[in-house]
Amino acid sequence: MKRLIAATLIALPLAGFAATDDNLLVNGSFESNVLRNGTWANFGSIDGWTVGNKGVEVRDNISGSALDGQNFVELDSTGNSSISQSFATVAGYTYELSFSYANRPDNRGAASNGISWSVGSLSGTVGQNTSTSWATYTTTFVGTGDVMTLSFAGIGRSDSYGTSLDNVSVSVISTVPEPQSYALMLAGLGTVTLLSRRRRRNT
The missing domain is CATH 2.60.120.260 (Galactose-binding domain-like)
Structure with a gap:
């Protein structure tokens, strides 16, 4: 579950980079x-x-x-x-x-x-x-x-x-993510790092 949350935190800001072919x-x-x-x-x-x-x-x-x-x-x-x-x-x-x-x-x-x-x-x-x-x-x-x-x-x-x-x-x-999206991405990376460290300790 924690891995899923971490992956979601990382993926959300990346959604801001979606491109479109629509002519303005x-x-x-x-x-x-x-x-x-x-x-x-x-x-x-x-x-x-x-x-x-x-x-x-x-x-x-x-x-x-x-x-x-x-x-x-x-x-x-x-x-x-x-x-x-x-x-x-x-x-x-x-x-x-x-x-x-x-x-x-x-x-x-x-x-x-x-x-x-x-x-x-x-x-x-x-x-x-x-x-x-x-x-x-x-x-x-x-x-x-x-x-x-x-x-x-x-x-x-x-x-x-x-x-x-x-x-x-x-x-x-x-598109470029808003500043709060960058913060969310960093939080996601921090979560992944923390989970990885705990896993190494447990093993």
């Missing part, structure tokens, strides 16, 4: 706008995202094809634009950001392409080349406990021929 973002693959195959449209708003003043171009199997689902977006619509989405975080939790990008088959060179991204204190750029194959960028960050905002923006030449974006997700990959 809404409309991460841009499927909410229904388009006919082989068409595109410029939207001033799309579900889940705040859109920049030049809109966002949603495409369905034209000038490329989606990596996930039917739709994907381009942030150089009538000119360079942006999208952003905010989501709640838990302080100390580790999150994974993942998104995919590719340049148009009819792209106008590396200077015309590129997307910038940012979340919290992290930022970067992708797609400043002429590759037309989908590539996936993944990174991790730690939650602040506040609402955080993920942003993307077109950064190439503002000529309506930018880099495509698809399959955007933010998910929890690990």
